[in-house]
């Protein structure tokens with residue numbers, strides 16, 4: 037009997053264990069047909085910013101092309117209707133088993149529960165295998181059986197287990213289109229044409245190996261250089277599995293640091309699996325009691341941060357990079373996040389929501405816990421009192437000033453690292469760049485005072 041495969045955040049053919057199960061199952065049943073499907077919540081898609089709509093559409097288009105034009109996108113206005121429509125389409129073909137990769141994040145779990153139940157009601161079965169990770173969340177535990185709260189011991193344990201080799205695609209499957217539904221069309225524009233898909237992801241990995249992998253330990257924090265892999269979009273959409281990435285690494289210092297970054301993604305997925313509420317709530321609940329700013333001035337400051345008009349060049353370059361490219365350098369993500377929480381005294385969730393709307397590599401676990409880590413309310417040893425100075429961070433991680441000049445044209449006339457303090461120059465603010473909206477030293481003191489309030493009984 038034919039099988040169906042539900043593509044989710046695993047938009048690829050190679051190293052896809054759940055897809056292999058579908059093909060093997062169909063072959064064992066003496067019917068090589070596999071119906072590739074995708075479930076799209078149309079209202080969620082409509083609410084995405086242009087860059088995110090285009091990145092998903094480009095990934096699906098590439099996958100459809102790799103599948104010989106057989107991808108069936110089932111679309112409905114909300115999850116319940118989507119699940120019913122999906123299950124009805126499967127039942128209409130007499131398919132009894134739908135295969136998929138198991139999700140571990142709260143929304144992914146909700147989706148697979150809804151679709152699994154609807155399939156059951158229609159007489160079919162959802163078989164879940166593998167995960168978006170090298171080690172499924174919930175697997176790496178302390179000796180006493182409890183989950184890790186700190187990254188370094190998690191990594192030590194994870195690295196012992198993370199030896200799985202990439203899975204080669206099982207041959208002999210015959211991909212067949214279920215009906216004739218069209219691929220989703222973005223309703224909003226994107227700042228550039230997004231290129232995506234499995235082949236592009238593999239090319240990105242291979243270019244990174246030649247360009248920067250061997251110097252990753254030295255270059256990864258430099259915002260003005262291209263020292264990182266730019267694989268985050270591909271990993272977030274599952275155009276490449278992290279097993280495939282790890283298989284390219286040796287034990288050299290640079291490769292080991294890169295492996296550790298892949299493990300951060302796995303750590304945050306594990307933390308979110310054990311603490312699903314931390315997608316939107318404080319991991320350390322005491323920070324929910326902190327004094328945060330609200331009202332008209334806070335709203336204005338949030339808007340200035342979102343649009344890259346805070347008057348702090350490194351912050352503004354990062355926020356404009358996000359709007360122009362759908363991506364931001366990791367070091368700069370930390371700088372802008374620290375600025376929002378500790379200079380503007382706004383809650384981390386406001387920043388995380390903005391990132392979610394605009395990041396083409398949006399990942400629920402990495403985003404929520406990247407924010408909480410920087411805000412000082414998350415896992416690991418990143419105490420709240422560690423407050424990033426946006427000026428010295430700029431001088432250190434954009435020492436040429438090229439990063440700021442690339443994204444902030446009003447500062448293009450300033451040479452070198454002087455671009456990080458334009459207010460010191462006679463003509464620094466002459467081309468429309470704003471003066472700083474807050475005084476960093478004063479806000480730092482204010483943050484520490486608010487932290488002290490939390491410690492009072």
Ligand SMILES: Cc1cc2nc3c(=O)[nH]c(=O)nc-3n(C[C@H](O)[C@H](O)[C@H](O)COP(=O)(O)OP(=O)(O)OC[C@H]3O[C@@H](n4cnc5c(N)ncnc54)[C@H](O)[C@@H]3O)c2cc1C
Nearest residue numbers: 264265266267268297298301366369398399402403406407
């Ligand atoms: C506030 C904040 C929000 C973030 N939101 C996201 C998000 O929504 N999606 C996302 O993929 N990453 C997020 N990150 C992590 C990190 O910034 C990006 O993964 C990285 O910048 C992507 O660029 P790259 O692929 O060139 O990374 P590389 O440096 O080449 O790293 C390789 C891969 O390792 C993983 N990785 C690297 N650093 C981290 C990290 N600190 N945490 C988790 N995984 C990591 C990513 O999958 C990345 O693609 C966030 C970080 C912060 C501080």
